[in-house]
Amino acid sequence: MALRIRYRMRHRNMSKAMGPCGGPLGRITRLRKLVTGVVRFERIESVFGWTDETRGYVERMIQEAIKHGDRHGPTMELADFWLLEKDLIHKLFKVLVPRYQNYTTAFTSQYMLPNKYPGGKISMAVLELKGNCYPPIKAKERDTSQLLTNILLDVARQDYVLQKLQINNSTRPSMESASCWHSQNNVIIPNYVDEITTHINTLSIDPKTSTEV
Amino acid sequence: MAASMVCRVRAAFLRFESDLLKILGLNRFNGPCLAPTGVNLQQQPHQRDSSPGVGFLESLKESVLWAVPRSRRSLERRHTRRFQHHKHFEHAKPKKNIIACLDCGHWHERNTLCGNCYEKVRQETQEMIAAMKEDEKVKFNHPDTELTFLYQDELKLKDQFVGTHIVEVKKKRPQWWSKNLLTSANKR
Numbered sequence: 001m002a003l004r005i006r007y008r009m010r011h012r013n014m015s016k017a018m019g020p021c022g023g024p025l026g027r028i029t030r031l032r033k034l035v036t037g038v039v040r041f042e043r044i045e046s047v048f049g050w051t052d053e054t055r056g057y058v059e060r061m062i063q064e065a066i067k068h069g070d071r072h073g074p075t076m077e078l079a080d081f082w083l084l085e086k087d088l089i090h091k092l093f094k095v096l097v098p099r100y101q102n103y104t105t106a107f108t109s110q111y112m113l114p115n116k117y118p119g120g121k122i123s124m125a126v127l128e129l130k131g132n133c134y135p136p137i138k139a140k141e142r143d144t145s146q147l148l149t150n151i152l153l154d155v156a157r158q159d160y161v162l163q164k165l166q167i168n169n170s171t172r173p174s175m176e177s178a179s180c181w182h183s184q185n186n187v188i189i190p191n192y193v194d195e196i197t198t199h200i201n202t203l204s205i206d207p208k209t210s211t212e213v
Numbered sequence: 214m215a216a217s218m219v220c221r222v223r224a225a226f227l228r229f230e231s232d233l234l235k236i237l238g239l240n241r242f243n244g245p246c247l248a249p250t251g252v253n254l255q256q257q258p259h260q261r262d263s264s265p266g267v268g269f270l271e272s273l274k275e276s277v278l279w280a281v282p283r284s285r286r287s288l289e290r291r292h293t294r295r296f297q298h299h300k301h302f303e304h305a306k307p308k309k310n311i312i313a314c315l316d317c318g319h320w321h322e323r324n325t326l327c328g329n330c331y332e333k334v335r336q337e338t339q340e341m342i343a344a345m346k347e348d349e350k351v352k353f354n355h356p357d358t359e360l361t362f363l364y365q366d367e368l369k370l371k372d373q374f375v376g377t378h379i380v381e382v383k384k385k386r387p388q389w390w391s392k393n394l395l396t397s398a399n400k401r
Contacts, residue, residue, distance in 0.1 A: 040355070041342055041345075043338055045335075085353075087353065087354045087355045088355060090355065090357055091355045091357075094357040094358075095355075095357065095358065095359055099359070111325075111326050112324050112325040112326065113325060113326060113328075113331070114321050114322065114325040114326060114327075114328040114331075115322075115325075118304050123325075126326075126331075133341070133359075133360055133361065133362050134334070134337070134338045134341055135333075135334045135337050135338065135387075135390045136334075137326065137331065137334055139316065139330070139389075140316070142315075
């Protein structure tokens with residue numbers, strides 16, 4: 001099953017995760033601590049690269065728990081490995097699984113924190129589980145679909161799609177498409193234009209926050 | 214300076230090598246057997262321009278390839294390196310991604326949160342977590358239900374949250390955090 005977040009093709013090395021010469025074991029130890037922290041406190045601040053790595057593991061762990069439940073051996077072992085504090089295993093299966101049972105989105109949110117000038121290469125980020133009890137990081141969910149730019153872009157997108165489909169439809173009987181395989185072989189192309197225009201009109205555009213990573 | 218240092222290092226190396234060979238008893242005299250008297254046939258390893266047979270330590274050194282430029286850098290590459298300003302110029306370049314927060318007006322980079330807005334949220338979160346840590350029932354043994362945080366002026370609403378564990382936060386609810394969030398319809 002796919003994760004509902006963007007993740008890298010390769011894991012980050014996290015070379016100084018548990019001090020110098022920590023190696024892969026240092027990375028895993030740090031990730032376990034962070035995963036434990038997220039599940040316990042539901043909102044943690046850390047280095048962006050580290051939070052991004054933990055996010056994948058947290059999402060996967062919750063996903064597996066939802067899929068298999070708490071009677072499944074391998075899932076229990078997974079939770080036992082990643083959660084260093086064992087009371088959180090109960091929290092995972094009894095609190096988080098019911099909370100996230102019907103979610104269609106990711107279970108975590110991640111936001112970049114500001115750097116005080118001059119800053120450095122490393123940015124901090126805050127990783128939180130959705131549905132937590134704390135004050136929301138983004139107080140207002142701004143609906144940007146009614147901004148003029150977005151309206152114009154939506155219309156432009158519709159026009160472009162229609163244009164493309166009409167070109168495809170119009171080339172069926174004409175001489176211009178002599179090279180077209182379909183016209184040469186008398187293949188019937190179904191008319192998708194009407195279907196897609198009705199689909200576009202029913203589309204709702206979700207407001208996407210630009211600072212959500 | 215570097216060349217003289219290399220020579221000194223090399224000389225020290227050769228001296229060490231000859232001493233080591235003497236200690237180990239591997240010092241073999243490689244000169245001719247029949248030789249006129251009065252001539253010093255012993256090798257002088259500390260002389261700069263001596264080039265006798267290669268000792269085993271020096272042969273080790275000679276087999277190591279020191280890094281050296283392989284080809285002449287083109288003019289384009291030289292100019293790119295010198296004039297592209299790719300090193301140590303992060304703070305010399307102007308930042309064009311700074312925007313004003315729509316809620317409070319403070320400046321922040323486009324990809325980050327507003328520092329001013331988040332600071333309030335962070336403070337409040339820390340205080341709630343502190344209250345959670347003080348609660349003995351939650352500290353080391355998280356209950357099997359969700360948590361509800363109730364402030365001092367809301368403790369009378371305990372009955373609304375029967376299925377959850379209530380954590381008391383010993384302060385008033387902050388002005389900027391809406392009370393409406395507590396009703397069961399829009400709890401989260």
